[in-house]
Amino acid sequence: MFSRLRCSVDQCSRLVAHGETTCYLHSSNRESTLERVAALVSDGQRHHDLILTDGVLRNRMFSRASLATCSFARCIFCDVDFSEAKLNACFFDFCLFERCRFIGANARFSVFAGSSLLDCDFTDTLLLHANFMGSDIRNCDFSSSDLYYSNFSSSYLSHVLFVDCNLKNADFRFTERSSVSFRYSNYEEACFMQR
């Protein structure tokens, strides 16, 4: 679980990309590494400990993904469809998500901390215990999602919808918010104040 092999290139501390001895950036054939990992993500089989950091993925269909304890730190995802995907305890920290869809996905215990999420759709998503700490979230929709014990502390939220969500024990302390709607959600059970 949570494989942490380091890149074999001197002075590089990035994680080894799946099936390689180096990180993605030091891979002799980045395109083939990226395509190999992307093929595994989209094949509908359950995978764990896949690692691809610093990659760029555009226009992908990952709706059949079934992943656990994988790391995609510092990746860029543009127009990627994770709808109905299972993403259990996966790391997407310090990533950029642009126009990505997570409709109906199960991303419990996953980490999106330090990421930028722009124009993304998280409606009807299971985000129990998801970590969005320090993230920059703009024009995103989390409506009808279960955000039990999720953590948005220290994040920036602009034009974000949390309509009809379960917000029990969700953490919104130290957030900067503009045009954020919590309509029909149990926001009184979330935490907004420093104790």
Added chain:
Amino acid sequence: MLAYSNTYLIGPEEGGDAILVDPGHIDMELIERIEQNRFTISDVLITHRHDAHHQGLGTLLKIYHPTVYAGSPTLFDVPVKALNDNETLLLSQFSVKAIQVPGHTIDSFAFHIGNALFTGDILYAGRIGNTNGVLEKALLLKGIKHRLLTLDERTVIFPGHGTISTIKIEKLFNHDLIDAMGIDDLKQLSHPSVIT
């Protein structure tokens, strides 16, 4: 009513002896998961004395016969082995380092296994554990700073409640820790874009 804590099950992929951290609540889902993975619970680690972290112990001991480890063994009705600070235990196939960080309670321990850190109520994502006074808070912050934040920044934190995190994420976004940092600590902070 007491809230339950997160319970963590750690075992080898091929099945066999496994470790349970904080058996706050034992239900059919957990037992099915143990059995599906062909695990036998050989060891139980309790992070601290609060009931939410061990009230499933009675049920568990009716099914399995693990060795139980905790910081304050005399507080339990069942035989419990005492943990010592900095002690390394070989449990199942895993090397477990017990790190005592008092403050939330005097017997609070974190368990370092591989690159995972089970912090109980010492450190959660985005906050530190509750304390009963300023001295306890200072003690807790000192322990976190010197014993936990010095670990590899990619160490994954599994807290007693709430979401998982990493040492790096906590250094960058945990206001309780940032407020308590001195200028020297802040100088050592790496920018998110710096690869660790």
